[in-house]
Amino acid sequence: MTHLFVVDNLALNYGRHEVMSSITFAVEPGDYIGVAGPNGSGKTSLIKAILGLLPPAAGNITYDPSIAGSRSVGYLPQKAIQSDTLFPAKVKEVVAMGLLAHKRGARFFNASDYEKVEAVLSKLGVAELADKKIGSLSGGQQQRVLLARAMVSSPRLLVLDEPTSALDPKIREEFYELLGQLNEQDGVTILLVSHDMASIGKYTKKLLYLDRQIVFYGSYDEFCVSGEMGAYFGPLSQHQFCWRHSHDVH
Amino acid sequence: MTHLFVVDNLALNYGRHEVMSSITFAVEPGDYIGVAGPNGSGKTSLIKAILGLLPPAAGNITYDPSIAGSRSVGYLPQKAIQSDTLFPAKVKEVVAMGLLAHKRGARFFNASDYEKVEAVLSKLGVAELADKKIGSLSGGQQQRVLLARAMVSSPRLLVLDEPTSALDPKIREEFYELLGQLNEQDGVTILLVSHDMASIGKYTKKLLYLDRQIVFYGSYDEFCVSGEMGAYFGPLSQHQFCWRHSHDVH
């Protein structure tokens, strides 16, 4: 099987500040990877490097032609709460932006585009906000809109940086189910950064655990079995974060 | 016992958009209240009204003299990730800002102030970041710095809007323990907005559940027992969010 992209001996810096080095791993099409690690461990930086937003200090990343040029990537940044509340953009305008990658030339929208926008907004439970100004939404509502923007173009690769941090529990569950469907049925590859180990355990297939280097990369079950979980999260963590597993084991 | 503050028949609007109305409740000194509710239910708006940042459309809020004039209130906004990465401010400068409320006149700092700043930074595990520029921190690191700013002045009332949304699990636990101590030992009153029902259940004493009005206000245990939990979070929620309780009941 051919890789979707390969990260090879990557190092990332901000100025003279080294964030991480010797990062090597590969992502296969159809993967659903939870990315976790302590604050400041380099999750956001790694993701930005994968998306081409942060130039590598060393090493390189090679992409499969299907996602090269980024025409088929959906992205939700960590800073999902829009800082500029004055910006005049309606929710549907922001979401429609996600469709532009697939267009050429003048990149005008057509009727089917607006249908797609409405469809994804409904899926995320914010259909009635379509005509609101983005700056007037609550934190969680904004996060959902940006999720919709990441997903509207049905990308082959979804890169989500703490997508559920501001979502209420109901929507969070629905969102994870949606992601599961996309991954299972449409074969979308997903990279999901989260501090919510329970959800990672419950929904994703693989775990990439970072701490300025790769601590663990493999299936979540292995992580639970390996000593790493206890080492990082304390003795109770097994019970807490390997929830579905611990209950199976009981 | 005298109330810390009383919210009386409050209504909040943005322009012609009504957010909530007929909100009435009282907070006692020493309370530890989890505030929850779906996205857009008005949690942030209510908190802003309590802090005097959003003028009420109707009703009013009366404060005990000990916190009136806001000299003894700590606040963490929901938009904790600083948008302006260019702002030249060191972490310790940002945290020291939290001490200014207690000062008069020229409001200069003295040596003991800097000790306080260092102490609170260590408590939150970011002591080594004290001299970094705030804009160069990761999302979770920034959230911790703003938490430190809210807590550095040992306020009588702490108002925290989703304080743990970007924190890693280890720090999150430590933070909740710290809050518990402050509440138990120092009698600090805490209002904590969160979507993490499990943590609210585990750590707070009371729950304020909002949905454009007050759905529930009382002890968390009662909420678990009442039908509300199931109604809002589905049949499994009892097991999930009334964790300590469900295990007690088992």
Add this chain to the structure above:
Amino acid sequence: ASRSQVVVTKNLKVVTTLFPQYDFVRQIAGDKVDVSLLLPPGVESHAYEPSPRDIVDVQKAAVFIYTGKNMEPWAEKIIQASQGKLLIIDSSKGIELMDEDDDHEEPDGDDENEHGHDGEDPHIWLNPIYAQKMVDNIVAGLAQADAKNAELYRSNGDVYKQKLQVLDDKFLETFAQAKTKQIIYAGHFAFGHFATRYGLEHISPYTGFAPDAEPTPQRIAELIENVRDSIRKVIYYEELVDPKVAKVIAEQTGAKMLLLHAAHNVSKEDLSSGITYLEIMEGNLQKLQEGFSGK
């Protein structure tokens, strides 16, 4: 390349702000003084910033000549910055009094806050009679500063005033035969004193003498109508600026554009070729003749 590096001579150093005084000094004193023009050619007082040596030059000079505070408000500050020995000649002295309206307010003592009096036209040099008065002021000042050449200055001054008188006579004579006495001027009208002297009518799109007011469309329309009605389709424009208004009117009416030079300042080439006030005024005479008479 600075004036202070010029070979040391014992000549009197004179600094003037505008071209007319500069030329008058040349005519009066010839090579007995070193005269320099403070404002570089073509530079509006707006964009003008002195360099420190400019100021040192003014201070090192014996005489500083300017037109008056309406023309060069910044000159006041240069004067204030000077320490002592400098002799300052306000070349408009006496003319202002002649021109004064009845309702002229007394200065309230604080000359910081003095402002321009509305209706007071600073372009006095364009009236040859006033120009003679300016020459008198300059002669008196130079004589005071350099007593040993005083006689020479007085006699040169008299000769030059005679030339100005001849100029005045020529204008009077020419205008006496003119078919029309209307100057249609597309710039800031500097020829107020000139027009009063010779009983000319004038029309300009600008109302003030300083270039701050924009023209209104009706004024431009009026100008167009005036050109259309006039016998000689001529529109005059001012020196050293891009004559946009004149061009537009000429395009609409087919009028001929003629330069009427107000001599505030001259171009670099003109300055180095040694053009004089009298030559400029003779040129104006020709242009006006062309507009006022038949051919």
Add this chain to the structure above:
Amino acid sequence: MTYIELAFEALQYDFIRRALLVGSLIALCCAFLGTFLVLRKLSMIGDGLAHVSFATVALALLLSASPLLVSIPLVILASFAILGLSEKAELHGDAAIGLVSSFSIAVGVLIASIAKGFNVDLMSYLFGSILVISQSDVIISVALSVVVLVIVVFFFNSLFAVTYDEEFARVMGFNTRFLNYLIAVLTSITIALGIRVVGTMLISSLIVFPTVTALQVAKGFKMTIVISAFVSVACVIIGVFTSYILNLPTGATIVLANAVTFALSFSIRRLRIV
């Protein structure tokens, strides 16, 4: 004469018809670009580039070259410098404008001083007035305005994306560099031309006022740009006729018309009528 008659009288003059035509086209360009500029905190770019033009004209005169030919490329360069500084030096747009504009004035003054003067008044060479547009300026203005408008419409969605969220636009494979420089070039051309044809005062106002007026009442981006374009053109037309009828300076009257429109839309928002 009634106002209507006066308005018809005005129309018989070439210079009024030119003011209406060129004014409306430049207003349209400014409204289109202004929305992007204001939202990128480049509201003062009209003013800043006017200062740059001052320096370029000084240079052109020093080199005895045609001011417009020297001005346009240098103004474009200056706008690249503004962009580059705000990226590389991590400045807000307005600080970058401040740097480039102060620096340019200083250079202009230095050139004027070294050249020991010019043969023409720098300012008059540069600054136009909407009433006195020459035949050749009409042709250039019409041609360039049409080009600017077509390009903005063609790239509309891309420009919106890069203005709203540059990082996201990059992820989606947009050439954000190209789009940024595109805006810079279009803005420079519009402003350099506008300063010469209608003056700095008017060009600066036309960039800021209509957009800010639209921002008071519009929720979406497309709406903002449509309202802005409409207000901008309407104010030019109203301003030209009003100034003729009331005998006022035209540029200033257009700015006042814009100010009144802004006051209206501000009140509408404040009174929550919309």
Add this chain to the structure above:
Amino acid sequence: MTYIELAFEALQYDFIRRALLVGSLIALCCAFLGTFLVLRKLSMIGDGLAHVSFATVALALLLSASPLLVSIPLVILASFAILGLSEKAELHGDAAIGLVSSFSIAVGVLIASIAKGFNVDLMSYLFGSILVISQSDVIISVALSVVVLVIVVFFFNSLFAVTYDEEFARVMGFNTRFLNYLIAVLTSITIALGIRVVGTMLISSLIVFPTVTALQVAKGFKMTIVISAFVSVACVIIGVFTSYILNLPTGATIVLANAVTFALSFSIRRLRIV
């Protein structure tokens, strides 16, 4: 003569000594206020308020009043308008400056037109040059600079808090309205005075350049303001002497000194030396 001798020669002149004294004080005020202004996206306020002054001088001449006395209160009002607009109309600072400044110029032009024009060039009435500072201006400048500096130092921490996070400052019981208006008043006074004494070009540059230079190398806020103050004063002193020695216009030379300093600190950051 060597450069050192020339510098000593320069010092014997009163006007040079005045330029050094008043220039340094104004530079210090500008550096202190500039840090707050640049971070609030009000970098172009020097330019904007210069345009307002233009209108106020027109008004003063129309009313036959003293230009400085009319100017200062109106400039303060204009800075309140800028503040008010950015709050109430929800504009970025630079858009508010753009509105107020274009509007003022238009009003100035209208006044000039209604008054049937003035006989003095309005701008020259207003613009100072650092070399020609009168005795009375020296006294006013020294007095006001000291007042501004003392106030900024006294309120330093409060002003920082309100600049960094106004909402948080309000929660902590700060009177943010008062602090905002305080900055506006101090800025207006400094700028109105600065325009008269050292000219707009210099005042605008002194607000933007030193702060932006400091931002390249400083991490913290206090450091930013200290570096900015140091750079600002150093550039004035270097500029005055250099302009004397090389016979260049002083204001422009000071601006160039600032530009060179900025280029240096920009390179330091880019080359990651610090």
